[in-house]
Amino acid sequence: MRTRPVNWMDNPNADRVKRVAQLAGRSAVRNRRQRFLAEGPQSATEAIRAHLGLLDLSAQTAQFWPKDHTVAEVYYTQRLSSSHPELAGYIGKITGDVFVAEASDEVMHAMSDAVVHQNIIVVAHLPRVDLKPTPDAQxxxxxxxxxxxxxxxxxxxxxxxxxxxxxxxxxxxxxxxxxxxxxxxxxxxxxxxxxxxxxxxxxxxxxxxxxxxxxxxxxxxxxxxxxxxxxxxxxxxxxxxxxxxxxxxxxxxxxxxxxxxxxxxxxxxxxxxxxxxxxxxxxxxxxx
Missing domain, CATH: 3.40.1280.10 (SPOUT methyltransferase, trefoil knot domain)
Known part of the structure; x- marks a missing residue:
């Protein structure tokens, strides 16, 4: 996890925390900022794997979740390394213009939509709005x-x-x-x-x-x-x-x-x- 330099966040009232929390609310906010939350190990893992190009996606699905442009931000607690070491390893492989931060429980709680946060929150990019369904699907x-x-x-x-x-x-x-x-x-x-x-x-x-x-x-x-x-x-x-x-x-x-x-x-x-x-x-x- 420490192979990539990360930020540390412990202020639940920080502007960045508030901006992430807003994505859990009205769809208008998500649409305006073109981002959404993927909380919990399962959703976060698949978002990050898509970002890293580790999913065997169809050409159609890859338009939705392109390599190097699926994930915008990642927040996690120190406990993630022990509870989900594989996911922690994926985080360590993220490069490029993605904001990655280790956060306190207070910060994670402030950002999370869940009753109890699950130690990981990914902010993902919404897919392109111009994508259309194909007429010949099985x-x-x-x-x-x-x-x-x-x-x-x-x-x-x-x-x-x-x-x-x-x-x-x-x-x-x-x-x-x-x-x-x-x-x-x-x-x-x-x-x-x-x-x-x-x-x-x-x-x-x-x-x-x-x-x-x-x-x-x-x-x-x-x-x-x-x-x-x-x-x-x-x-x-x-x-x-x-x-x-x-x-x-x-x-x-x-x-x-x-x-x-x-x-x-x-x-x-x-x-x-x-x-x-x-x-x-x-x-x-x-x-x-």
Whole structure:
């Protein structure tokens, strides 16, 4: 950790501390400064690995998290060396115009959005706003007005695990760079492209595959869906937690698909439904 000269910060009222803390608040601040927080060992590790060029990213994802231009600032406590030595080693490899500082618990607490800080906070650059989703993707997860940060982060994590080409978040969806969403993604935000503020109608019009709407009242049950249908290039639409997909959104889909409920539960959480739907497509597309 000491191979790279670092700064020491112990004043929780310092201007730099306040500027970092502001990134945990309104999305307008993040958008204006083009930066966001990646807190905790998992998110911080993947942000730094992307910065160092250590992730095997697709060309599309590498546009989001370019080598040497993903991380802007790193703050950590002395305990990080013993609790996460590999992460500490990555920090020691950072070069260039990145501000790195060891900080006191008081400073970390003042900057952190979490109830208890996790010994590491990375300030990362937001991706370029001109990046657009490609129309020929094999598998896409679409968050349509999803509002809960935890659900959004979990969907991104699931999408990463299922091998989707990318995720889209439509207008009026939660800010995916909200600290809670970033933490819930457990580092997957840095593995898969997430296109934000997408106009759903324009996306569907351009997309070359089939569009499935995950809908509890859908006319096709997922367990009865033909394998040939699931094997096709597919964009799944996952709706708002309270309202689901509205009529106009459902009408954009080629098929409304429901996840069967075998027990007494009234419905599934949107992130859980997304997991089942995405994996059904992913396994069919991979022949399993």
């Amino acid at each position: 598998l896409v997860a679409s968050m349509v007005r999803v509002q809960d940060p935890g659900n959004a982060g979990t969907i991104i994590r699931t999408a990463d695990a299922a091998g989707v080409d990318y995720v889209i978040a439509t207008q009026r969806s939660v800010d995916v760079y909200n600290p809670k969403t970033v933490r819930s993604s457990a580092g997957s935000l840095f593995h898969v492209p997430v296109y934000t503020n997408i106009d759903l109608r324009e996306f569907v019009a351009a997309y070359q595959g089939r569009v499935f709407a995950a809908d509890g009242y859908g006319d096709l049950s997922l367990d009865e869906a033909p394998a040939a249908a699931l094997m096709q290039a597919t964009a799944w639409l996952f709706g708002n937690e309270a309202q689901g997909l509205d009529t106009d959104e459902r009408d954009l889909a080629d098929q409304r698909v429901s996840v069967p409920l075998y027990g007494r539960a009234e419905s599934l959480n949107v992130a859980t439904a997304a997991t089942i739907c995405l994996y059904s497509s992913a396994m069919a597309q991979r022949g399993g």
